[in-house]
Amino acid sequence: MFAEFLLFAGKALVIVLMFASFVLMIAMAVARAQHSQELEVEPLHTRMKDLGHFLRSFRLNKEEAKAEAKAEKKKAKQEKKSGDEQKKNVLFVLRFDGDIRASQVENLREEVTAILQASTKTDEVLCVLESPGGVVNGYGLAASQLLRIRDAGLKLTVAVDEVAASGGYLMSCVAHEIIAAPFAIVGSIGVVAQVPNFNKLLKKHDVEYHEYTAGEFKRTVSLFGEITPKGEEKFLQQLEETHVHFKDFVGRYRPKLNMSQIATGEYWYGEKALQLGLVDKIQTSDDYVLEKIKEDLRVLEIHYSKPQGFQERLTGLFGMAAEKTLLKIWTQLEKQKFFS
Numbered sequence: 001m002f003a004e005f006l007l008f009a010g011k012a013l014v015i016v017l018m019f020a021s022f023v024l025m026i027a028m029a030v031a032r033a034q035h036s037q038e039l040e041v042e043p044l045h046t047r048m049k050d051l052g053h054f055l056r057s058f059r060l061n062k063e064e065a066k067a068e069a070k071a072e073k074k075k076a077k078q079e080k081k082s083g084d085e086q087k088k089n090v091l092f093v094l095r096f097d098g099d100i101r102a103s104q105v106e107n108l109r110e111e112v113t114a115i116l117q118a119s120t121k122t123d124e125v126l127c128v129l130e131s132p133g134g135v136v137n138g139y140g141l142a143a144s145q146l147l148r149i150r151d152a153g154l155k156l157t158v159a160v161d162e163v164a165a166s167g168g169y170l171m172s173c174v175a176h177e178i179i180a181a182p183f184a185i186v187g188s189i190g191v192v193a194q195v196p197n198f199n200k201l202l203k204k205h206d207v208e209y210h211e212y213t214a215g216e217f218k219r220t221v222s223l224f225g226e227i228t229p230k231g232e233e234k235f236l237q238q239l240e241e242t243h244v245h246f247k248d249f250v251g252r253y254r255p256k257l258n259m260s261q262i263a264t265g266e267y268w269y270g271e272k273a274l275q276l277g278l279v280d281k282i283q284t285s286d287d288y289v290l291e292k293i294k295e296d297l298r299v300l301e302i303h304y305s306k307p308q309g310f311q312e313r314l315t316g317l318f319g320m321a322a323e324k325t326l327l328k329i330w331t332q333l334e335k336q337k338f339f340s
Contacts, residue, residue, distance in 0.1 A: 038306060039114055044093060044289060044299040090123045091292045093301040098131025098168055102138030108145045110304040116152050124155040124292070127175070128285045133166025133188060136242060143171045143249075150174055159285035160184040165267050169278070170246065173253045179283040180270040186278050189250060190265025191243045193235070199226045254278075 053072065057065045092115050096104055115125060127146060133139065149156045158164070158175040165188035172178050172186075180186055202209050202224060211225045220235035221227050247263045257277050273279045289299055 038304060039110070040303045040305070042301040042303075044301050045293045045297070048290065048293060048299075088296060088298045090119065091289070091297045091299045092119065092123065092125045093289065093299060094125065094127045095301070095303070096127055096129045096131065096142070096171070098129070098134060098139070098142070098171075100134035102131075102134050102142050102167065105138060105142040105145060106306070107304045108142060110306075111302045112145050112148050114304070115154075115302060116148065119152075119154055121153050124157065124297075125149050126157045126159060126285065126288060126292075127171075128159045128161065129164050129168060129172055130160070130162050131165070131168030131171070132163050132185075133168050133170075136167070136191070139167025139170050142167070143174055146171055147174045150176065157288065159283075159288055160186060160270075160279070161285055166190065170249065173250045175253075177281065178279040179281045179285070179288060180273060180279040181284050182270045182282055184270040184273075185267050186270065186273040187262060187267040187276075188265060189246060189263040191239050191246060192265075193239055195221050196223060197221070197227055198224055 049072075053068065056068070060068065094108065094111055094115075096108055098104060119125075131139075146156060146158075155177075156175045157177045157179065158172040160168075160172060160178065160180040161184060162181070163185040164172045164180075165185055169187060169189060199209070209224045211219060211222060213219050217231075217234050219225065220231040220238070243263070247259050250263070251257060251259055254277065262276055262278060268276060268278065270279065270282055274282055292299055
């Protein structure tokens with residue numbers, strides 16, 4: 001009996017410790033959420049130079065490595081003393097990883113606002129953009145946020161390393177220059193709407209569905225109502241009007257594009273996109289940043305994240321995971337091409 005009691009006590013202790021650990025993890029997550037910085041700034045020029053110096057140290061002997069480190073330290077000290085480091089032009093780097101709802105637009109808004117208050121006319125902005133597109137109003141607002149940079153007189157460059165299609169390209173086109181990796185997916189200037197309709201299923205099971213509206217076209221097509229020829233015609237008309245608006249917007253900032261050739265809803269890889277005029281240069285975002293560092297610019301990556309409570313973070317985590325899974329499946333279907 002004593003052995004059984006010890007076994008029971010041991011199991012109970014393990015459960016208590018596990019519960020305590022879980023509570024501690026929750027408390028730590030809440031504390032991090034409450035005290036996290038809203039705006040984070042990373043000096044990429046410093047990090048990349050440090051990486052280069054570290055790797056070069058393996059090619060130099062001890063004396064050479066020591067001499068190089070000493071020279072760099074002396075240069076940095078002189079620049080700090082004279083204030084030359086602060087006088088250098090800045091390349092601000094933003095990263096936009098778009099989902100279907102363009103939910104990152106809220107962070108983008110804050111990042112752009114911060115840059116506009118801290119920049120000068122000689123500074124530049126690079127937006128590393130990845131998105132297969134999504135809702136019209138969300139990506140329209142995201143494009144407007146980037147447009148604020150251009151309207152403020154700063155040079156704006158968009159880099160596409162993997163994909164900027166549909167709403168992603170809507171954002172990209174406002175830049176002064178678009179660079180893309182050789183196999184980046186670019187284009188898809190079109191509009192799509194998918195609406196499942198369960199009206200026949202309801203009728204089959206003798207379920208009545210009533211939809212009341214005021215206004216002839218308050219509802220054109222719906223999930224449960226009967227789709228009429230007139231309603232469907234109006235819905236298609238609205239889609240076409242959205243497409244025309246999309247094309248007009250792209251044409252305003254990329255006037256040399258042959259719209260009848262590129263606004264078909266198709267996408268192209270970087271090299272072909274360059275030939276069509278959808279992008280201006282074949283280059284990765286990494287090479288662009290290194291290029292600016294060699295030009296002696298300071299490169300500051302800006303990231304805004306709004307502090308959230310634990311419940312909000314947990315809900316958002318599950319929602320984001322589900323959405324990203326669906327988006328990943330859709331993206332993979334879109335770019336289902338393989339090397340063999």
